[in-house]
Amino acid sequence: MTKKDDYVADWLRDVESHSKRFSVLFVQLGAAHHPVRTRLSELQAKHVTLNEYLTQSSEGEKKSSGLVVIHDVADLAGKRQRRMGETRAQVMADLDRGDRFLLVSESCRGAFPPVPGSSLIEDAKVINGPMVPNAARVDSQRLSGLPGYDPSNGIGRDELLRAILADSDSKLLAALEYVCWERFESPRSSLEILSAQDLVDLRSSGLVQLDDGLHAWTVEDCWKEFRIAVADAVSAMTAAPVGIEDIYRQLWEIERMLRMMIGSAARETGGNHWRKSLFSAAEQEALVESARRDTQPTASSVADLRDPLEWLTLTALFDLRINKQLGDLGVAKYFWPKLASDLVPIRNRIAHNRIPRTGDQDAVRKWHTIICRGSSPGRQSP
């Protein structure tokens, strides 16, 4: 064992003792910690793949296997949740016997689909891969604290950044895009606007570490290069993120519903000439212009449009409700501002073919339940 590797042995000892305290540990060993994976075999443990674990039932065996390392838990990410439930049930049973678990994954926690109730992944104690101690680092870059950094074998700064981002979960990429490019934050201030779940994932992926109890980027001294790597990774993402179809469908239904609700109220308020009475001359011109550019090249006035409201943006539609005093339309009045502030950014993200962020799916689903299934008591039936 070389000196540089000793810290891994220390870390393995920590894993062993953490497992005694926390019973179920989750660790992401992705690109940043790649060399650590092979060292896991040094753990005094039963080493299995998920398949082996689920098929080689240890039922009937009374004696505990001690530590069990499941090496490919990432297989559960994006898979059907039944398997997750089965795995949890088995783990719970084995815990009773005194087994302890190390769940090793290439993906971060956020990549695992949420399950309705108790969750193996959520309930596991997250530990992070080891950092190379200062004395053993190959150079002074902060990134050299990550075991995966190995310029002499062709994994320098750019290669490592690319590799880490390439196996990042789409939601994490979206969060990085947000802080690096949309908000244009400084490294420090960006840490304050990230969600706690994103921070957990950034830490386990090696991009953020804890410094004196505070979060700090491992890429702080190469922020410019990091931003570029983020931009490249975001552009390179072409596979549809998990859950996109639900977000898409539910947003579509919510928006149709809102357009119908606001539209019919507007038509009622505007009377026979609602097309003209609802909009100023300038607004009418803008609506017709939009329609001409798109589906109705020959339209010359709002009277030619089947439904001018369709050419309003969602924001303009919300404004119309307020400006024309169309009422609450069965949605509790204090919900409207939240509805707009929650939904418009997500809708724009999806409409512009960008990547959904952590929490988007839950927010859309929540409003879908309220608007389309009328589950809100605040929404009196019209």
Place this chain on the structure above:
Amino acid sequence: MRVYELAAELEVTTRRLIDHLRARGIAAHSTATDISRENVLKVRGDPPISDRRRRGLDAGQRLRGTSALSELLLTDTLPSLNSWQANPVPAPTTPDLLKNVRRLEVVYPAFRRHREALSLLGSQVVYATCISNNKGAESGLALVRFSGAIESAFGMTREVLFYYTPHRDLQFRDFKGARVALRSLNREVTPDLIFMCSEDERLDIKLDDWSKLEFTAIPLSPHLDEDPLSVISLIRDHIFARDLFYETSPVKGNRFFGRKTLLQSLRDDLNHQRVPALFGLRKSGKTSVLYQLAEELETPSTVTVLIDLESLPSPPDDPTPDLIADLKTKLQLQLKAKKQRTREIAELGNQPSIVEFKNALQGLLHRLSDDDVQVVLMLDEIEYLTPSDRVDIEEGDMPRIAQLLGALRSLVQENDNFTFMLSGLTSAITESGRLYGRPNPLFSWAKTHYLAPLLPEEADELARSTGGRMGIELTDGALESLYEASGGHAYLYRNFASFVVSSLPLDVYRRRIERSDVLRQSIPWRRSIAGNIEEMLAHLERYYPVEHILLDILRESPQDFAEISRAEERAFNHLIQLGLVMEENNEIQLNTILQIS
């Protein structure tokens, strides 16, 4: 005289002396503080503050009950031998016991050394015996009562088993044998801690591997150091290394705290064949309540079947065939354990229809009622039947779930020896008028209960008792701050307590958590748990959309909240019942776990 001078005279560190002075109400700000003659005399008259250098037992010295105990509180270096003797246990005198002790000493000479060391610590053997296995080898069992000082420092309250095994190559079955022996003693003994002595060179490693939180075996070398204080170090190293607060699995029995009223009313419901439904936040302790309830219901004629729905398929896949199969297997298992026959359900085909299943159960229950056997079915993680985030539970196409619940309902109505209960996150299953395109069989029929956070006194008991078993004492201020920061949420409370414990030094002999220890850890803890709290809220967002929005509003514009809470009465009540908001003197407040730090 200055602090440092007095410290040198008393042979203690200045730090320790300053603490001591403060505890005596004498002002001392630094090592250079001048102490009045009068106070110097007072302190000189105090029992030794720490006499690490005078370890041996001073034979002429009388044991000093409370003052020796207070010395323990003041010191974090190894306290003297005589302070451990405080509140000693009288030496055994009954001839029978003495005879058994001598016999054990003959078989295990190490036992004699241990016993002598213990008696120098004011601790005595109160029971001894040898048991021989079928190969003629003899194991030794002794029960030790520790001195009051040791018991209170390490949170022991009962006799502790010392187990001597003849095996040089210790096997897991020996370890299990010790547990069995412990249980067979039929005495009030410490259930989760024993000392185990064997010549095995790898004793430490093996016991460490086999020990679990609920059962720790402290390795006792036959060649333990002569110094009785090494017994103390041994106890300390093992008891302080435990973390009994950290626990993610459901708990029951002596690890379950509080919830007395709730358990009572759930028992009432079941006794009167009302179907209770228990709802609560993630990790609030739902499954623990079911476990505890099942344990309390346990009688020779009650069969309780607990089913966790999570390992079954979930809509849009039809879970009913697997659920029926699972029910069938578990019911058979439980009935057999109670020596009951299970013919009616055993004869069911491979994939029975709901009606066939119901009829079989009907027949079974009918027969069981002749023997006064009761059957209680508990369905946990009910949201797997109604994943409202995935399917429309009111009108979605999953009629068999509604049908099965309907069948269970009629079984309750037709048999006075059957009932069931539900538990999960979301109350939609009992509050929604329709279920999968039919009238909901549970609507306004099941009786809804919400699982609130632990009450302060329940949480205090949890902390005191669990802490005690690790030799940790908590001050009132510490308990208050623990509760405040975690809002009494069962899992978070324990998680925070565990976090604070892990920040305590290990090299002291008296562990005590004060308010300041808790406050110091509160921000780092919140940071460490922020992701989990976000996840809990995400679950709320999935199953309680309106409630989730109300929370947002309460956070962002509390001034509007009173009015809104009146308009959204049902959602507001949910928030109160789940313990997410509190109403105090007409003021509505967020639970502290939701307040951004």
